[in-house]
Structures are given as structure tokens and as C-alpha cells.
Amino acid sequence: MFTSRMLIALTAVAAPALAATYSQADSFSGHGFLSGFTHEANPDPTHGRVNYVDQTTSMAKNLTFATGDTFVLRADDTTVLSASGPGRDSVRLQSKKQYTTHVSVWNIRHMPQGCATWPAVWEVGAHWPNKGEIDILEGVNDAGANRVTLHTNAGCTMPDDRSQTGNSVGNNCDVAATGNSGCGVQATSPNSYGPGFNSAGGGFYAMERTNSFIKVWFWSRNAGNIPSDVLHGAASVNTDNWGTPLAFFPSTSCDIDSHFGPHNIIINLTLCGDWAGAAFGADGCPGDCISYVNQNPSAFSDAYFNIAWLKVYQ
Ligand SMILES: *[C@@H]1O[C@H](CO)[C@@H](O)[C@H](O)[C@H]1NC(C)=O
């Protein structure tokens, strides 16, 4: 016999535990990335030495490759480029759907590595930077660990003291005040990015966006503390069990709801450009970035993502 009093009692008990529980809204793997995302053949706004190609071209050149449980996207690694011609063929994917508050979980086996590479897994809204940008996985030239970053318009700053495992590199998220840098958090583990990430077999990135905070977590492939809902791509996840995040951006002095609108999910790989090109020499890469990209196709044989799946929860 199930009485309404029992229901009330159950609800009262269950409510706190449900606070950070989300159900799967979308799951992308293999060919699912081809139907759920658009190849954007646009010029790179960050001035990279790339030529973003459309889906037909990308598949014909095997820069985009999908099987049941594998999705690969890569830069061309066979063509010597003319200095006066377009940049190296590469891929930029954008989700067809937009998301506001949500959790995304990425199971990534391999990410682009090598001098000149500037890969990113990120989310962005319309009228940049007014609807905000969340960079989940990003870096350049194999230098250092992953950097998680928010980019906003004026009026979004982060407190010094935050519960996160990474190190803050700037607390003002306003792109106008920071020369586009935004507010970053640098991971401490070499396994979080590039060659270190790849030699460990990749791992899992997760992002949670609510109206009161944005958090990003990372677990290396063989970490002992991967939550089982993350590891198994469960139908529902409970972020309360995920421990201290790599990056924590609270709403203390940043109204998340007004600085972040509906976001598309983007995966892109540019070469050189505003960040990787500027840091090329300082990061220990030889010569100048553009000549390096033009003349050394084989340097890009590891410049690819291999993604097992992406799941979005709401
Ligand atoms: C590629 O990713 C980075 C992510 O931070 C972004 O700044 C850049 O504009 C992106 N390029 C393109 C063409 O989307």
C-alpha cells in the first residue's frame, strides 16, 4: 500500500541526493558525431595556418573517420604546402544542439600533439563574448598541462580562494580587460594534456554548468578515482560524488546566468594562430611556426583526436 504520506516522506528523503543528479540527454559516438555536429568550413578567427574543410571533403580525405565506437578528426599529415596558398587542412566541428545548464562527459583516447598544434574542446554562445565561452581542454605546442578558461564580457571575476586542484592564472574573465585571455585555471598533472595525456591512454573530462557555478574535472585513463558513472557513461550521473574539480568558477562575483547563454559544443584543431604561433619559439619549437606547418606534413601524424564518446546530461 503506497500512501501519499509515504510519497511525501520518500520525496523528503530523496530530494537532497537528487540535487546534483542529471539524466542523459544526448550521447555521441562514432557516426553519431557526423549527424550531431556540423563541419564548419569557416576561416579561423584566431588566424591559424589551417584550412577548415567541410564534411564531404573531410571524409574523402580521411581527416574525419567514424566507426561504431571511434571518432577520429585530424589535420592533414601528407601535403607540403605552398607559402602563398591556403593553410593545412583541418577540422572544426560544432554541435547542432545548444545547451544551457548541463553536464558534459568526454571519453577521449588521444588528442592532437606536436609543435604548432592548438587543439580545443570547448563551448561558446552567440555574439562573443556576450554569451560566454567555456574552454574545457585547450593548450598549444605540447607546452604544459591543460588550461580551463572562461571568457566573458565585463563584470565577471573569480575569487582568489577556490576549492579546485588547478592553479588560477588570472581572475578577471572579461576578455576586454585581459587581452582576450579570460580567467584560466592550469591543471597540475602532465597527464591532462598532449603527449602526457596520450601516453596514459587519454582519459575523461567533465564539465558541469549550473546557475551558481561552472566546474571541470579530469581523470587520467588509469586513475584509481574515476567515478563509476563517468567510467561507464551511465544513464544518469551524480556530480556530488566526483570530488574536488580541477577548475571551480563560482558565481560569487559573476552572475553565471547573465554571462553565459545557450552554448554550442565545439571541437577544433588549429595550427599556429594568435596563441600557438605567438608562443612557438618560447615553447621550444624550431624556426617559425608558419614555415614549420607548410614544410613538415609528417610533424602532424599525431595531430588527431580519437574520441570514444561524449555524453550530455541535463
Ligand atoms: C579554436 O579554439 C579556440 C578555443 O579556445 C578558439 O579560441 C578559436 O577561435 C577556435 N577557432 C575556430 C576557428 O573556431
Ligand SMILES: *[C@@H]1O[C@H](CO)[C@@H](O)[C@H](O)[C@H]1NC(C)=O
Ligand atoms: C582513416 O583513418 C583511420 C583512423 O586514423 C584509419 O584507421 C584508417 O586506416 C584510415 N583509412 C585510410 C583509407 O587511410
